[in-house]
Amino acid sequence: MISTISGGPTIAGMSNYSMKQYVRAAKFPRVLGIEVNRHHETPKVHWEPITFCEEEEEGILYPHDDPMIIRAEIADYDVGRVLIDTGSSVSVIFAEAFREKGINDSQVNRQLTPPLSFSGDLVQPVGSVKLPITFGTAPRKTTVYDHFLIVDCPTAYNVIVGRTALTRIKAHLSPHMLLMKFPTPNGTGAVRGNQLSARTCYATALKSTSFKLPDETMSVQGVLNGTGPVDDPRDESPTPHTQPVEELETITLSEEQPDRQVRIGTRLAPTLRTQFINFLRNHSEVFTWSYEDMPGIAPEVISHKLSVSPSYKPVRQKRRSYDTERYEAMRKEVDKLQTISFIREATYPVWLANSMMVRKAIGGWRMCQDYTDLNKACPNDSFP
Structure with a gap:
């Protein structure tokens, strides 16, 4: 040390x-x-x-x-x-x-x-x-x-x-x-x-x-x-990324939509490879190719909420300023999520949670929210 x-x-x-x-x-x-x-x-x-x-x-x-x-x-x-x-x-x-x-x-x-x-x-x-x-x-x-x-x-x-x-x-x-x-x-x-x-x-x-x-x-x-x-x-201690144990080949699942592709191993036996490819093509609808393919789950099936203790008040943060690149990334992300109804606009005049832009390793930005002291306000629930 x-x-x-x-x-x-x-x-x-x-x-x-x-x-x-x-x-x-x-x-x-x-x-x-x-x-x-x-x-x-x-x-x-x-x-x-x-x-x-x-x-x-x-x-x-x-x-x-x-x-x-x-x-x-x-x-x-x-x-x-x-x-x-x-x-x-x-x-x-x-x-x-x-x-x-x-x-x-x-x-x-x-x-x-x-x-x-x-x-x-x-x-x-x-x-x-x-x-x-x-x-x-x-x-x-x-x-x-x-x-x-x-x-x-x-x-x-x-x-x-x-x-x-x-x-x-x-x-x-x-x-x-x-x-x-x-x-x-x-x-x-x-x-x-x-x-x-x-x-x-x-x-x-x-x-x-x-x-x-x-x-x-x-x-x-x-x-x-x-x-x-x-x-x-x-x-926390991060987990190392795993690597494929064999070479992979790219398979197109639909001739009408050539951009929908998956990768499979090259060590499969010929018969098993054919069966596997046919199986993937017959069930290609289970894959998510864009946000529009994820309509969400009805709240009647399952829903999630934060069990915030009523004794805690929301932390009123000061609005942060970002550069043009981050603002543009935020606008695109919000527009995309609103278009597919993942989020909706709500007005909270007394408090603010700032958006945090996290640079992705492959380029671009990931938008998160800074909920200050959220863990303190959400006590552990032994029976969620």
Whole structure:
């Protein structure tokens, strides 16, 4: 398990002389002519006092000693499994997560850098890259550019955010509440750590067999809001995708509709293959080729509802802003679902649940809803 990270391009410099001066500046600031408070050199940004209160403990399992694992937007990707590490002198992005971003190789600085110390073990970085990282959600969010060292080694995390980024955003951390706050021009921003993801990462890091987490490298999801994280079932240990045990061939079920195809194995005996194909063609109506083929199930047969406790009130969320691409994806999804009567319009003037756009691995978007603290409001039903 990574405990501390030292080395890298810090403001202390690389040479022994600059390192000694860096230490002396803290020990003898006035002897060296360095003022302790130098805020007058830059325009002062007025920000309200940052406080933590007892009510913000809600939603955290106690007692705990979990690390702070958050989601952050890095270079236009919402990245999960981001470790906030005040013991790291640099920010680190691991090679597998970096490759998923598809960043042009020309942006990577491959000049030799001093090795990093991972708890005593030296690791040579692949290179470094300057990327924007955004914490919080609009309008209370902040973005800084930070140098990330690209490290190729097994880990349970995608990114480690070190002191370089945290000091730039004036971050205030409460490990007890798994909560990080920071000033923004629109007030205090906040990001809540995901306790489930933290414990999953911790358990994975202790496994000696494998550190790889399939399908979680670039898990794209909504950025955390000030009230808590978005429930993400993918924060649990994901299941690896299974692969076919033999070669497959494509079979067309209808000559009139050649786009309706299925794939079957190639190891079937000729007689069995013919019988199987005829069976599929005779029952092709059981396949769903489009949303229009799924008219739904009558409520008289079965229905589902959320057993929300009457003692809980809906969480009134602030309306989030998205870019043009996400808005267009939302419009298409809503129009499609309304056309086939999967959803209907309803007006709730007192509360709002934001839509969350999740990037699909094969391209496009998946639309979800952010129902904050829904699990707390729906107690377990032993007799559903």
